[in-house]
Amino acid sequence: MAQILKGKEVVDAVNEKLRAEVLLLKEKGVTPTLGIIRVGAKVEDVSYEKGAIKCAESIGVDVKKYLFKENITQEQLLNVIAAINLDLTVHGVILFRPLPDHIDDNTIRKALLASKDVDGITDQSMAGVYTGTDLGYPPCTPRACIEILDHYGIDITGKKVAVIGRSLVVGR
Template sequence: MQELRGINVANAINEKILEDVKGLKGAIPHLAIIRVGERPDDMSYERGATKKMDKLGFRVTSFVYPNEITNEEFQKEFDKINEDEDIDGILLLRPLPKHLDEKAIENKINQMKDLDGISPANLAKVFAGDDTGMAPCTAEAVVEMLDFAGVDLKGKKVTIIGRSLVIGKPVAMLLLKKNATITMTHTKTVDMPKTCRDAEVLVAAAGVARMVDESYVGDGAVVIDVGINVDSEGNLCGDVDFDKVKEKASILTPVPGGVGSVTTSVLAKHLLKGAFLRRG
């Protein structure tokens, strides 16, 4: 079994970014991170994204607002960032507090600055197979890992656990563009383990700690674990029970150290793309 770690994939993406940024002729891409409140997972992702941008020599500015900010105030603050010509890309840490109108942000964000593919325009491009759009970073990180591992998806039976607009559905569209044969499972799927066992590539994005055991995995399957969970003992873990699945999988991603570590590199790749779209 090959353990497919994210660091190697991220390094390959970073090298390509450092080569491509020369095309901006000295301009430095500028990322805006917008965070409301002090959620630990948001703050962790913010730190990771900031560290990645610093490593690549990109600029990053964090806009942090109190949890109690009114919807009117927040919309005005977002408009300023969205319209700022010095900012090439926006990362909105979600979900927002319930009193804030997240849908309004999705509808108004400049699609060239929409690095995590939250706007209807970018999602439509992903579903249409239009490469000018930006897919959600985690969904694209899954594809980057499969490409890096040399998995030829043409005609492959791929099963995805989860149907969210953040991961499940966009991953399905990205892999369909590579001519994979897609099956999607969800909470209403009958006999999910059997459906998953038929897959040559299994993408787990259910958000349930260690849900996927050996009964879900066919012999020699490629298993990509997108889940980020905390178990009853406070340990970070994925949707896949690594120890139970490793004897059956041919390729398996760990958590932590797998897809999540590629996501910030995809974010940087999108920032560079946004800079080219706006400045090119």
């Protein structure tokens, strides 16, 4: 029988847990901080960014924005990523893609440390997913799907599922 899985209940439970974890970190003198790297101002990226900021702030996470015009050079973007990789006050990064055509996505993805790649876009993060190790982070959308299934106690082990789409982050 079909069951409707409502995401709001899951979001509320996850956020409650995260607020508690953030408070513990802050008591230890660490303010969790998300870095957002956006090149250009596509409507959908700006909208997603607003949602990510709202979510982060609602659980007590700070946000540092790195916003650039589309004409940023690849070298300039690589320098920004190198600086973020070294910045101990930035704990995770969302890098909006696709990037403009003059910037090589593979080069940029390889430059970001897997330990800061909270969106699961780096090769190391993907390797962690496929090998079942803690290397990097899994992509957000499939991780959210698993979180919902876990919340409702639905075991998918041995089940047949259909994934529609074949994007690198979700479909594969």
